[in-house]
Amino acid sequence: MRVLVLGGVAAGTKIAAKLMREDRSNEVIVLNKGKDISYAGCGLPYYVGHVIEDKNQLIVNTPEKYSKLTGVSVLTETEAVKVDPQAKKVTAHDLKTGEEKVYEYDKLVISVGASPVKPPIEGCDLENVFFVRTPEDAIRLRDLTDSKEVKRAVVVGAGYIGLEIAENLKLQGIRPFVLDMADHALPGFDAEMAGYVEGKLQESGIPVVTGVTVTGIEGNGKVEKVTTSKKAYKADLVVLSAGIRPNTGFLEGSGIEMFKGTILTNEQGETNLPDIYAAGDCAMVHNALTGKPAWSPMGSTANIDGRLIAQNIMGAGLGYGGVLGTAVCKLPELNVGRTGLTQAQAKAEGFSPVSVVTVVDDKAHYFPGASSFIIKMIADKDSLRLLGVQVIGQGAVDKVVDIAVTGIMLKGTLPELANMDLAYAPPFSTAIHPFANAANVLMNKISGKFETFTPAQYEAGEAGDYKIVDACLVPSIEGAPYVDLTTVEGPVEGLGKDEKILLVCNKGKRAYLLQNRLKYYGYTNTKVLEGGITFNEVEV
Template identity: 35%
Template sequence: MKYVIIGGVAAGMSAAMEIKRTDDSAEITVLERGKDYSYGQCGLPYVVNGLIPSTEKVIARTVETFREKYGIDARVHTKVTSVDTENQQVFSFYLDSDQPFTLTYDRLLIATGSDPILPEWPGMDLDGIHTLKTLRDTNALMDDITERVEHVTIVGAGYIGLEMAESFRSIGKKVTLIQRGDQLAKIFDEDMSKLIEKEAVYHQVDIKLEEEVTGFSGKNRVEAVMTDKGTYSTDLVLVSAGVKPNTKFLQDTGIQMNREGAIRVNAYMETSIPNVYAAGDCATHYHIIKQLDDYIPLGTTSNKQGRIAGANMAGNPITFKGIVGTSIMKFFDLALGRTGITETEAERLSIPYEVEIREDTNHASYYPGVETLHTKLIYHQKTNQLLGGQMIGRQGVDKRIDVLATALYNQMTIQQLQDLDLAYAPPYNSVWDPLQKISRKT
């Protein structure tokens, strides 16, 4: 059986390894447009500020490991131009030499991930304007952070924008954060986002909300960012305006996609075309709470979908159960956690809901080192089923968000949180966990 995988990072290599476990005789060819395989993109902001010493440290397995230990034909610097789904062929070429080649497949996995959104702003070709998605991006950015760079401007306040604001501040750079919307971190509701904004201001991040970037100016290197409200001098720019699925090369294949360009897949990671599968940041993700296909590109989901795709491609039918939209990030001294849907999403989906908000402590109030936890729960107005939760604080956010994610996966009601047997000792919790205290209000 010949397997071809397009994309050699999270989903692609999770699939390749699962195929190897399931089908000993598999012939696997992986096509990767970069030079690096199987690395943790989420660790890149911490490479920039030196917490992780180099990009090599975020590589899980090297290209050589896949070739020599697992017998995978792992190719680098290859670009796929098109796929003939009728004759089951992939057309590609080597970026280093422009030499074309064609592969036939019995099973094909599209795991091409996502690309940064780069609006066609004037001046985008100036030196000093960066994105952060790959190891190459990271190394280029680090090479450009010299002593002459005193002021950095970040465009976009999502995951990468916020993490990089912290990263640049930690190495002594002045930071301006420009967001076209009216709040930071749109994955949170506005009231919770105010806590994030307060933390940013405390750490001297200059925030510009409701400003639209219109272009960049400079001679050879960027010197200023222009918006619809002003012009700001800068020494370096990081564009973090979101991502889009890398699927443009599939437009004439008949493979069904959503309006964002994400490939529609079923629970077996199958596309609308026989023998073609998709997984990760280029595919849709079934959302258990919304009960529809969503697009929330995260590393955890990519690895899960990749493993499931590989198993099904190799003849071991297992299904992807879906996501509940769980994520957490570090922002200066705070942990920002969320799962399920927000109040904003509930309104957009016309779901009747109620909200509970509570400020509590991360452990017993009499034990030293107590910190504040801000918690918001959303639940169904009629059934009391949990719909989502957001939590922000210095300590204890991670364990509670995972509890909520588990509760959402199992479609529990807000009252059933009170019945959970959660760990307690004064250094870690109160006799009633904050999630149980907030659930008693209903």
């Protein structure tokens, strides 16, 4: 069988290699527009910051090495320009010679990826304006930063790559500003969680300015200033990381069904046309929770889906389980991760979402290096099914995210997930795992045992008529009456039993324990501020 694969970065090379492992008699040809195949796109920011020193480490496989390892034929600098599904032919342009060639196929895989969005503004072509999508981009950017000519940089786009670039520029002694037109950084995070991260980035020397539109890039030959809808920012360097667009323009008129330029596929990776498959950043998959089409331009999705497609081409008939928007990101002294639905998304999909924000130990509190996780967990109130998790912390946030992914994919409920036999030893976790701890807190909230204001409700002013009571380990909230939990053995002087009382402690746990006691002694209207003063700014 002759299989033609268009594109050879992540999905394409995975599919081609798996096809040859499935059946060595296959003839598999990869046509790739660029010179490099199988490169580490997600590692590019870390090359800029000298975390990865050798540029050769970014290239997972050269075409020659890959061909010898797999038996796949690789033609680089060869751009597909037309697909003829009826004749089962692809016309490609040889970028080295200018020659056009036609390739026949039995099966066709389209995995041509995506390219950075170039904003429709003046100045994008000035010197020292960069995209960071290919190894060549990262190499040129690092050469400039190593020259020590750059003092100030503007990064346009506060997504994961944009923030990673900003962190690595800062490692080079460059002062970065991050600009984004969205209301908050980190797509896929709820506003209060994203806002907390923005504050921490500001403290670390990476200001993030949201709700701002970039209107132009100015300079005499090379960039000097970035203008926006609010103000101008001086810059010696600009990195444009404002999104990507599928490279599917050449498919116009082919009959392949697309949505906003992204190829629609079924669970087997097939397009609407026979013998044509699509994968990677140019293709849609589906959301595992909602079943709706979803765009997941991630290396992980490309590899997982690609491996399944190769097996399906060989007749396996396997269905892809779908994506959850899972993401994880390293930031200065902080890691962030998320999966599943946000609270707003869950409500829009017809669930009855309830969430809780908890601050829990990430390992035994007495163990060197112990810190905290801030976990926002979302579940359906009626079924108790887990719907989503967002986590912030200095430690291994990915383990909390990955447990959540497993639970969501297996349609787990909070009671089931809270009692799993998860790994414990003081260097790694707490006796009740941080994930299980958050699940228990959320179940307490759903049952009514734990009555709270969420950080979002508090910020919106819903607790405005409540008396703030300081329940911290030591007095910490200026102007608030202080109550030491351990001394409460009956009614508390100065607190009325029907008075609206907001209990605030360092993380939320001590306030919950105080709420539990006060309820026993007849207090009828207490609330706890989720996340305490660790997550919220509290003033009396």
